[in-house]
Amino acid sequence: MVAKRIIPCLDVKDGQVVKGINFLGLKEVGDAVEMGRKYSEDGADELVYLDISATHEGRRTFVSLVERISSVINIPFTVGGGISSLSDAARLLDAGADKISINSAAIANPELIGEIASHYGSQFVVVAIDAKKLDGRWTATTHGGRVPTDRELFEWAREAQERGAGEILFTSMDHDGTKAGYPCDVYASLCDSLSIPVIASGGAGNIGHIADVLTLGKADAALAASIFHYNEIPIPVLKQELVGRGINVRL
């Protein structure tokens, strides 16, 4: 059976990994390629790089960074942030990205999903959904959870799948950053309602949370940032522990 995946996520601004990074001698701002290499040596199954540059210059730097990542890293990696057209996606594919992740651009223009998938295949398109519960309804949001949309999580995920998405990356904005665990029941319903893989993101504070979302939550992969960056949970320790709990992961 296909193994459950562990995916560190790196936020990149102007070519550098940002968010306080503090492991193995890397400083507050880390080198994106070196961190990726270290994670891949530690047993990460994939990497996600999100470009949070707001400037045109920053975006250009990101494309050349993707080229460097692709020449060094020997596991798959996804890139996201600021992709709003087929040509943006094409530039990143040409630079060597294995997948792209689209979020608010897909909500603004759902046809973009099918456009990219028909050119480069569904496996290339990850649709990221940031949702929170508003009046009892899981609502997709943009702008880091601040702006609600008229999209409901389950309907939107289903539509994204039908339009050609190869994976759904769902972050609960109610749990992101809390380190209190994932909403496993919501993940389980989402996974049951889709035929494509689901990546869980946001909320992990300990190994038990990750184990839960991969079992009770039925998620195919778990993505996290700070618990890996701060080395709170080293990936080899996490994976050994998951194996000990009977979860199929790659060692």
Place this chain on the structure above:
Amino acid sequence: MIAIIDYNAGNIKSVANALERLGCSYTLTSDPEVIRKAEKVILPGVGAASEAMADLEAKGLIPVIRSLRQPVLGICVGLQVLCRDSEEGDVRCIGIFDSHVRRFQPSAEAKVPHMGWNAIGNCDSKLLKGIDGGSFVYFVHSYYPTLCPDTIATCRHGREMFSAALKYENFYGTQFHPEKSGSIGEHILRNFISL
């Protein structure tokens, strides 16, 4: 020199980068003469088998590929076009491997695409020398090559057992991506380079 066949097959850069990391010289080409004279040939591929066949046909490369006597490695859709036929676009393929390419049926335990790391078994070939059964490699595909006498490694997704790798005479194929399969993948590529 390894010729990587360039035929609009998507991300061929990862294959080139992987060879570069191994210090192996290569060229990206669709020139029949260069391909025929290469020591080894890699046929990469992502996307749909029918489109890959159409692109290879448009470049006049199908008879060239058939005529090759040096080691050839098809990767992913590059393997699928070397099979007999594919359900993807219902297309007749080059027919080197005695395998048919079928679509996975999604189920609760087997999502489609089959995406991620899965274990291979029954490894039996010089290409997979030193690779233990149970080793994890990276797959991304919705269609799979059936088991056949050319199968040199197997994999299971849900209820389906399929060919993870195939070999017929000088032709080899991996349904997984060795260029994305970490150190195991590098080991397999090194085996191919030293065939």
